[in-house]
Amino acid sequence: MRVEFFRRPAKAPVFRTALVAAAALTSALGAAPASAETRGYVISWFATATNTKDFAVDCPETAKIADKAVAENGPRRRDVALVEGKPVSASSYPAAVQKDPAIETIQGKYAYGFDLGGPAANKFIDPETQGKADNQLWRAVGCHSNFARRPPPEMPYSEALGWSALLDSAPGWVMQISGADLSKDGPVTVTLDRTLRHVERDAQGGIRSNMTYTIDPVSRSHNVLSGEIKEGVLNIKSGDVYMVSDLPFYTQVDLANTHMRMRTEENGRIIGYWGGYTDWHAWVYLYTARPAASDPTGFYWALRKLADADPDPATGQNRRISTTWRMQAIPAFLAQVDGKIVANASQEPLGHVERK
Template sequence: MTSAHRAGIVGAMYGRNFRMELAGAGFLAGALALVLAGAPTGAFAETRGYVISMVHTATYANTDTCPDGYNGSLADLKVRRLVRRGFSEEEAIAILANGGVDRDGNRVALRELPELDGIEVNPGNVPVLVSDPRIHTAYGRYAYGFNLNGRVEPDAFENPDSGERGVDNQMWRALGCFEVYQVRRPVRPYNEDIAWDTALDAMPAWLMSITGDDLDGDGEVTVTFDRGLNVAMRDARGGVLSGATYVVDPDPRSHSVFEGRIDNGVLTIEPGDFSIQGESQFYALLRFTGTRLWLRMAEDGSASGIIGGYQPWRDYFHYLAIRGEENAQVDLAGVYYAMRRLADGVPDPETGENSAISAAYFLEAVPAFHATLSGEVVAESVGPGPLLSGPAVQENVTLDPE
């Protein structure tokens, strides 16, 4: 068994006690690794490690979000499909209530698949075969995100927490009027909640580290994102365990480094490119250009806030298409056309069509050790972490921490 394997197993089993087991032996090698990685090298520089416990679309459902109407739930989508096929709305509702059987006892297909050369094609694969249903899109005063273009436009949002104006979040416009996205944290969109909860037990963990001279005070820092080689560890409540150890994947495809600052307990970064490999059924790839980050550092060692930027809009559509309309609970063709129409970043050099859309995601992280393949500790877990984290937050929203 290699030292890397021992590091992962011992850290996962004993959490914060792993620091005592390996830190002494790996200190010099870990410090050298940090220098080679380009981290700050001040006399008192330290690196704290984290594992991402939750990522999901930054929703903000409000009374003024959908002034023109809502796109409804999955049941509403099915009713509209049947109406387009010639049934009255009353007949469509009756068919759905009767398990897809009409009043004459005939089973009615609830799917609506376009044809290509006489072959039925899923709209998730070829959405342009379906005419644009012109779904309702979100407006309103508030939405989470960042002012990515530096302008305060009349229809831009305002961040409800920070008060930042000129917030660009066109992805929220495209998604916000579907019932599944009409939620506020700690409640998460159903489709993303299921996908993330599943991914935690199958996908290599997503990691973050912060390096600086005084991480408890204000000052410049370096923020690094990587993917782990082991999956996230659960705690007894079903959340993500604080103090576990993760071996950092050296694959550069999931390595992103940003210069940043901590001011009054809030971490921000200078804009740059972000990319991390995921897994199918969740985000196969999460990436942004012009990436922004706003995280509040908690006393228990955890961090929570928002990450965002210009995301290739087809990346998110691909995630929805994999889920399918039944699980995603959206009109796939409607989302495709809306995202294409609302995309506001990274124009294609040949067509001029925007290939990316402004987007924002809630991000939460808990303390974790990071180690190299050789077992060297390169980031320390600091703090006990929160009582509830990741999927456990929504499932235990009424739990009294006392």
């Protein structure tokens, strides 16, 4: 167990600058509300929740040609983007592409997600809960080979590249779960934060359990959500989440009307889904910023058509789209900068779980 101690200088001057939410920032020392028990986790896996178990049903057109395209290295679509008659970069001007790329979108009826209150006609069925799910982002991009037929633990292609680089170079994401007694069902508080350093790998290149991380005390990624553990599953049904991330992964993870469901597996590992509405322009930036091996303009146009929330008052164009992430987290000790451990690593399951 490694603990890093930090202390702010004794007489730190405060700038005479008017700040919005400065008090919230400086008071966000990373500690969860006082509870009888708080467990700590570090996010070890995070990607768009994929589901193409029946690819031929989900993407009938693509299913017909996919092998042929790969085998022949067939012609790639070249989008023409013009501004005042002159070619411009389609990645910088996706809205100036002359013809809708009209990529195939998911036709099937299953996708991971949550009922966010979107239009009934758009609903999927969540294959895990059999409940209704809004996930228009998956509908938009799910047929592309970047995402299709990549079941966990495999990640979507571009996300896998970015996540791997992010883990070793950027501060990690951590989660605290607090409640009166986490071995029983009941209300809980989930606190998300960022650490001061990157996560630690184990000898096999995975993420190592039971490490100690110091929570960044002034973090734009500090989020507090209320939830409930019921029959061993932690559910959250409201709130907003904002997590700072970095290219070559996504620049941010932001969710409005956040829904989560998480459960513990062996050794205390948490697996779950986080859903909500996200800023699709910011989401697609991963692909416009790195066009190779993806279809940025195809994604852009599909997302723009299928976005289903937060209309722009001026244009009516929806600015957010329903989406679902799949995540995994492993136990970790979490500390404040003064060295105080605020969350303990635990291999025990969350909530009441029937033992067979």
